[in-house]
Amino acid sequence: MSKDSESSRLRDERLKKLQTLREQGIQPYPYKFERTHQNKDLQEKYKDLANETETQDVVKVCGRVMNERNTWMFVDLYDDSGKIQLFCHKENLDKDKLQTLKLFDKGDIIGATGTIRRTKAGELSVKVTDFELLCKSLQPLPDSWSGFTDVEARYRHRYVDLIINPEVRDTLRKRSLAIRTIRNFLDSRGFLEIETPTLQVEAGGADARPFVTHHNTLDLELYLRIATELHLKRLVVGGFERVYEIGRIFRNEGISTRHNPEFTMLEMYCAYGDYKDLMDFTEEMLLQCATSVCGTSDLVYQGQVLNFKQPFKRIRMVDAIKEVTGKDVESMKTFDEVKACATEIGVRLDGEKTRGEVINTIFEEKVEHTLIQPTFIIDYPVEISPLTKAHRDRPGEVERFELMVAGRELANGYSELTDPLDQRARLEEQARKKAAGDVEAMPLDLDFILAMEYGMPPTMGIGIGIDRLVMLLTDSASIRDVIAFPTMKPHKEEKPEQSV
């Protein structure tokens, strides 16, 4: 049954051609093609070949037909590496072949054999002596001139987006390169990559709401992890002094240009260092990412230049607040004082119950978005940092930093809390908050505390949002642009019709 729409009519045209091809004994979905070169290889190899000259070098190329001119005399063929033009002159092809050519469509994938020639217009071409269909495409491609710009359609049908928009492919390549750079950086420093559980009985390690799922055989509620922290630290207890994981994290929160429910985070733990060492380490790693992906330490992001040269500015949270608001919250020793200060400068509070929470809210509301150049905000309030070691000099604070870039958080690191009794007290406080209705408070993970009691060396540890890093490296405004298949609300059932 076919819908009376343009869409199915275009598809029907192609189905008819598919049928004709089959009747002519042509297999439209063959098994393999042995090419001799990728298109980019040929462009490089023959970059000095003069116009209107040809070689006797026989090559075999393949890819998707993106455009055709003069009734298939000229074909723009794209593979993963780039473009080559096919030159299908009737002198070089018999009548049957020329007829077959007319059954092809833009979007089909074909393979061609021929000699290399540069046309008088200067286009490097394969002068085709033979070709074969490698896949008949049934769907019309968006018009390549006007493009494929509907954002929703692009995310929902990312494969079309990838075919049409080269910058999407480029972004995902850079994402891969950034992750590879980080792995190389860590591996070359003796780090071990270890995978920890995604399904967890308790979702801890961060303040976030988890996704809930169910294991049938065990009849057990399980949570998707919101962090890898508590398991990676168990590995440090077990004797791995340098571990990391680059893994998918799930947080049951809203969707925005900076948030996707599932995202990728690097967590890294290194024994015998503190948060100051960690800042040096982080600077070096990010600089390496910038230079390897962008070839420079100066990233252009949404019209601003971000300088990733070391060292980044380091400033205490209370000092950053003072710089922006003029308020010395450090001197305000009580909850009521900082609360009054927040109200005075127009910061809306939403259930904050401690002095440290209010200070953090003031920072997030007033300061965070002003921090464009890479900046380490250091020395956080203890109340919002239940896994961080107490500051060696400043009571009420912890040895923690967040790295701010382009007005948002990119990384979060600290001297890890290793005192099992302090850790127990902190998590018990979290459990009280949870019992009182705070859905983002951490659960009391008794096995984690038991691990701490066996003893963990002094350790520095950091989490870096890979998606946000890739946004910076690729000048992407939305996190969805750096995720191949971002989370979308289902629209309506869309699937190809049944074949006639």
Place this chain on the structure above:
RNA sequence: GGAUCAUUAGCUCAACGGUAGAGCAGUUGCCUCUUAAGCAAUUGGUUCUGGGUUCGAAUCCCGGAUGAUCCA
């Protein structure tokens, strides 16, 4: 959660409340030529969805869906 905007042919977009249109794609020819190839002809619409106002709605009003941006 709130505000604003968007949704029309396969794609990109038009259309004062008055016959739904263009370019590209598609189809049929011509042209052995090209670079968004060209020329001629031609097909194609539940205007996101459901109500309402109106003689008449793509257009105005209300609800819904999806998305974008901003705010919280």
